[in-house]
Amino acid sequence: MxxxxxxxxxxxQKGTFVEVKGYGNQMEGRSRPTFFRGVATVVTKLFNVIEPTRxxxxxxxxxxxxxxxxMTRDLLLSHPVPQNLIIVPTTRDPVTSLALSSRNAYLTAHERESVAPALYAALQAARVAWEENASKSECIRRAETVIEKKKREVNGSVDLRLDYIEMNDPDSFEVVSxxxxxxxxEGDVAGRPLVLSGAMWVNKTRLIDNIILGAAHTLGIVE
Structure with a gap:
């Protein structure tokens, strides 16, 4: 590329770059402010070279x-058209539910099995609270409690630091009140989706994960 x-x-840098302006400064964009500019640029080049159907x-x-x-919608790309950019569900470890990622290779066996899964457990705690109709702030509090409990368990043997846990509108990425x-x-739209996401440091490895609250299929996520 x-x-x-x-x-x-x-x-x-000199040359032509692609930026999805106004949508990359929340969630991961807060911690990685120029990341999505690079992603959008290199993926546009890849799409132009390959012209994929999907x-x-x-x-x-x-x-x-x-x-x-x-981006594919805003730039009127034909390869692929927006509906053929398909989002595949996260693959997880069958025992710990840790999201599979190349970053996991930097974790020790103990960190992979006993520490890193705390992020998904925290998101699940927030999901349960959300389903109980708790406020967003209460959902986040319950998630943070899970991370704090794990920090007490490791007792300094692992540098465990929460970056963020947040809920965002999947269209605007704006933070939910x-x-x-x-x-x-949800209002009058039963199952209206919401993105619950988080990031956490396990020593020098930064892990990310998310759960879709509501109807994930409306976001084009397919099984």
Whole structure:
């Protein structure tokens, strides 16, 4: 994609780049402010070279997948058309439910089996609270409690740090109000989807995960 190489410093870069403006500064974009500019650019180049009928992206990187679908729509791409950018559910470890990722290779066996799964457990705690019609702030509090409990368990043997757990509108990526509950969010649209996501550091490895609250299939996520 870049046969002559490219500087990682965006201020030094020259040439044409693609930016999905206004949609990449929430969720992962808060921690990685220029990441989606690079993703959008290299994927546009890849689509132009390959002209795929369909493209598949993983739910684990849900913001990336939804941004790329928006990009194909905004730029009127024909290969693939937006509805053929398909989001595939996250594959998980059958025992721990840890989202499978190349980053997991940087974890020790103990970290993979006993520490890293705390992120998904935290998201599940928030999901249960949401289904009980708790406020968003209460859902996040319950999720953070799971991480705090795990931190006490490891007792400093692992540097466990929560980056964020948040709920975002899947269309605008705007943060949902702290006071909103499931019934308020769904309103007259039963199953209206919402993205519950989080990121966590396990020593030097940063892990991400997410759960779709509501009707995931309306976001084009297929089994």
């Amino acid at each position: 870049y046969p002559s190489g490219i500087s990682q410093n965006t201020e030094e 493209a598949y992206f993983g739910q684990k990187d849900i913001q990336q997948a939804l941004l790329l679908r928006r 702290d006071a909103v509950s499931r019934r308020q969010w």
